[in-house]
Amino acid sequence: MAEPARAKPKPTPETQHFWDGTKAGELRLQRCDACANVYFPPRPFCPSCASRKVSVFKASGKATLYSYVINHRPAAPGFTPPYAIAVVELDEGPRMMSNIIDCPQTPEALELDMKLEVAFEKLDDKITLPLFRPAKG
Amino acid sequence: MRRNQVAVVGAAETTELGVIPNMSQIQLHADAALNAIADAGLKLSDIDGFATAVETPQQMAHYLGITPTWVDGTSVGGCSFMLHVRHAAAAIEAGLCKTVLITHAESGKSMIGKLPRSTAPDSLNGQFEAPFGVYGPPSMFPIPVLRFMKTHGITHEQLAMVAVMQREWAAKNPRATMKDPITVADVLNSRMIAYPFRLLQCCLVTDGGGALILTSADRARDFPRKPVYILGTGESVETPMVSQMKTFDSSRAFKVAGPLAFKEAGITHGDVDHLMIYDAFAHLPLYGLGDLGFMPYEETGKFIADGHTRPGGKLPLNTNGGGLSYMHSGMYGMYALQESVRQMRGIAPAQVPNAKISVCHGVGGMFAASGTIIFTNER
Numbered sequence: 111m112a113e114p115a116r117a118k119p120k121p122t123p124e125t126q127h128f129w130d131g132t133k134a135g136e137l138r139l140q141r142c143d144a145c146a147n148v149y150f151p152p153r154p155f156c157p158s159c160a161s162r163k164v165s166v167f168k169a170s171g172k173a174t175l176y177s178y179v180i181n182h183r184p185a186a187p188g189f190t191p192p193y194a195i196a197v198v199e200l201d202e203g204p205r206m207m208s209n210i211i212d213c214p215q216t217p218e219a220l221e222l223d224m225k226l227e228v229a230f231e232k233l234d235d236k237i238t239l240p241l242f243r244p245a246k247g
Numbered sequence: 248m249r250r251n252q253v254a255v256v257g258a259a260e261t262t263e264l265g266v267i268p269n270m271s272q273i274q275l276h277a278d279a280a281l282n283a284i285a286d287a288g289l290k291l292s293d294i295d296g297f298a299t300a301v302e303t304p305q306q307m308a309h310y311l312g313i314t315p316t317w318v319d320g321t322s323v324g325g326c327s328f329m330l331h332v333r334h335a336a337a338a339i340e341a342g343l344c345k346t347v348l349i350t351h352a353e354s355g356k357s358m359i360g361k362l363p364r365s366t367a368p369d370s371l372n373g374q375f376e377a378p379f380g381v382y383g384p385p386s387m388f389p390i391p392v393l394r395f396m397k398t399h400g401i402t403h404e405q406l407a408m409v410a411v412m413q414r415e416w417a418a419k420n421p422r423a424t425m426k427d428p429i430t431v432a433d434v435l436n437s438r439m440i441a442y443p444f445r446l447l448q449c450c451l452v453t454d455g456g457g458a459l460i461l462t463s464a465d466r467a468r469d470f471p472r473k474p475v476y477i478l479g480t481g482e483s484v485e486t487p488m489v490s491q492m493k494t495f496d497s498s499r500a501f502k503v504a505g506p507l508a509f510k511e512a513g514i515t516h517g518d519v520d521h522l523m524i525y526d527a528f529a530h531l532p533l534y535g536l537g538d539l540g541f542m543p544y545e546e547t548g549k550f551i552a553d554g555h556t557r558p559g560g561k562l563p564l565n566t567n568g569g570g571l572s573y574m575h576s577g578m579y580g581m582y583a584l585q586e587s588v589r590q591m592r593g594i595a596p597a598q599v600p601n602a603k604i605s606v607c608h609g610v611g612g613m614f615a616a617s618g619t620i621i622f623t624n625e626r
């Protein structure tokens with residue numbers, strides 16, 4: 111029997127550009143052309159000023175660790191506990207949930223505000239997830 | 248909304264709390280509703296307004312055999328019932344109905360007649376949270392707490408004391424699920440669930456329900472129980488995605504709902520005799536004390552650890568034992584409301600002597616929603 115897989119996102123018309131981006135190795139955010147607000151999750155208008163004139167751009171992929179839990183039980187399908195569920199703060203401003211890879215999943219190794227960089231994990235031909243690892247240097 | 252124009256005249260929980268393997272979820276609603284109707288000395292046919300959450304108003308109205316002229320199906324998580332009280336008070340004042348029944352029940356432990364929670368893969372939660380291993384409230388609700396601790400200088404021991412203090416209240420309550428005393432060491436040595444939280448810092452999982460009946464304060468005098476008046480109310484929502492909260496240093500929904508209720512009530516924090524802060528997890532009372540303006544966030548952990556919220560303390564908090572020790576069926580707000588009503592009636596198992604004002608603050612989802620009700624027993 112196959113191992114249960116992790117929950118897989120299903121893009122909508124408003125989020126397709128984001129998932130196309132991760133597939134291409136880019137973290138794509140949106141910026142309001144009217145007020146310059148950078149926001150996440152994706153939508154075709156600015157949640158700050160309601161302008162529909164917004165642009166997609168490639169984010170730096172740089173982030174810091176904002177907060178996290180190390181989940182022990184119950185574990186989600188496709189995950190081996192203990193594993194950290196993190197919220198990272200992107201250099202561009204928005205925060206997003208992710209996992210921290212290439213790092214022990216311990217309170218000692220996972221220091222709040224540590225520098226991170228995006229890494230891409232391909233789930234299948236359609237979906238690649240944005241994960242984060244400790245920044246080099 | 249005007250103060251003290253609407254009162255609670257009926258309040259009851261399900262006959263049993265804890266593990267109830269012989270009742271479906273809708274029957275738990277009915278059990279609580281029939282107990283509340285009896286408490287108020289009413290007949291079901293007297294009910295012309297109805298509110299409930301998760302189960303739909305049409306489901307429960309039909310099951311109970313009532314024909315409402317006003318319904319509210321607001322379903323924003325565990326504080327839905329605080330919002331129902333607020334909406335019902337406005338509806339009664341506006342003349343849309345006279346006598347409102349609010350029911351909650353959940354077969355949270357036995358899972359009989361309860362739909363499992365699911366997250367659609369094309370919802371925003373399904374796309375931007377579920378893939379990263381969140382799996383039920385224990386993996387999500389504590390995500391903000393490490394940031395809160397760092398910003399405000401809160402310690403692990405202080406967060407353990409939340410559970411210790413609430414167990415002291417639960418020990419006085421025959422209906423509490425967990426009554427044995429615990430120490431900080433017990434909490435910090437209990438099984439890890441989602442670091443930094445351990446088993447004793449996470450809510451119970453139980454079956455049960457509760458119901459309230461509200462009517463105008465003028466009519467309330469003719470009911471058998473001492474009326475408990477609605478003095479102030481507040482509500483708000485923020486986001487269904489915990490990762491998208493504006494900040495983890497506080498809850499925006501709490502900071503809107505709480506102060507709104509205080510303003511409406513026209514009271515100061517010093518007027519509060521009794522306080523309920525929905526405690527699905529041990530950090531919530533700290534957020535509540537700060538967001539409702541009782542004290543700076545930096546002082547919240549020390550305030551609880553110093554014993555000010557324990558039996559005999561100056562700010563009695565979660566006097567039924569809370570979601571950590573009393574019961575938690577999944578949407579605990581109704582039980583917090585029930586305890587506030589008992590305290591205002593003067594019949595709580597751990598009664599706060601001469602309590603005249605009770606603040607009852609609820610959360611829905613993972614800081615997704617909030618509702619605050621301030622009660623008084625004086626008009």
Ligand SMILES: [Zn+2]
Nearest residue numbers: 142145156159
């Ligand atoms: Zn804008």
